[in-house]
Amino acid sequence: GAGVSQTPSNKVTEKGKYVELRCDPISGHTALYWYRQSLGQGPEFLIYFQGTGAADDSGLPNDRFFAVRPEGSVSTLKIQRTERGDSAVYLCASSAGGWDTQYFGPGTRLTVL
Amino acid sequence: AQSVTQLDSQVPVFEEAPVELRCNYSSSVSVYLFWYVQYPNQGLQLLLKYLSGSTLVESINGFEAEFNKSQTSFHLRKPSVHISDTAEYFCAVRNYGGATNKLIFGTGTLLAVQP
Numbered sequence: 183g184a185g186v187s188q189t190p191s192n193k194v195t196e197k198g199k200y201v202e203l204r205c206d207p208i209s210g211h212t213a214l215y216w217y218r219q220s221l222g223q224g225p226e227f228l229i230y231f232q233g234t235g236a237a238d239d240s241g242l243p244n245d246r247f248f249a250v251r252p253e254g255s256v257s258t259l260k261i262q263r264t265e266r267g268d269s270a271v272y273l274c275a276s277s278a279g280g281w282d283t284q285y286f287g288p289g290t291r292l293t294v295l
Numbered sequence: 296a297q298s299v300t301q302l303d304s305q306v307p308v309f310e311e312a313p314v315e316l317r318c319n320y321s322s323s324v325s326v327y328l329f330w331y332v333q334y335p336n337q338g339l340q341l342l343l344k345y346l347s348g349s350t351l352v353e354s355i356n357g358f359e360a361e362f363n364k365s366q367t368s369f370h371l372r373k374p375s376v377h378i379s380d381t382a383e384y385f386c387a388v389r390n391y392g393g394a395t396n397k398l399i400f401g402t403g404t405l406l407a408v409q410p
Contacts, residue, residue, distance in 0.1 A: 224299075
């Protein structure tokens, strides 16, 4: 079946702009995660949704970052007033339940000029 | 706080040679352990995992990893590598139970297999 998909695959924006990154999880997966991978680093946890609610948002770096999952399926990661330090690959993962294996999407490469 | 250490950022190896990618973790609670692989221009894929039971776990493509609780390690091994194994390998931990199931990743090891 279809895996986790993320759009766009690449996003270039200017400092100070607003961006939205989209994640479509595997159909039927109730849990959804966002991670960020900076150059030369491993993925770093941002936020975890169980259904429509954020069960753990302890990884969001500051209040410029926000994520939603209004219908318990597709999720959008929103970044306001982007900074050059936000440049990274943003990864989305989903799992059937909260404690099941996480399956990752291909990521969105965000470049802030 | 939990952390994962992958001391080797790169491991060059010749084809058909054995390889070991090291992973050590730090945690005050019981953990689940994972190895993910990222092939060039592809997303992260689960390679193998330790949840419970036998401390030696295997993947379908010949990799194995052994959970060593006393040494807090989960090293990845393969007796004979192929060119196609060239990829970035990430070790990760997750709390057993608790309020969150986030993965904590190491910084990755690039396995470069040379002919």
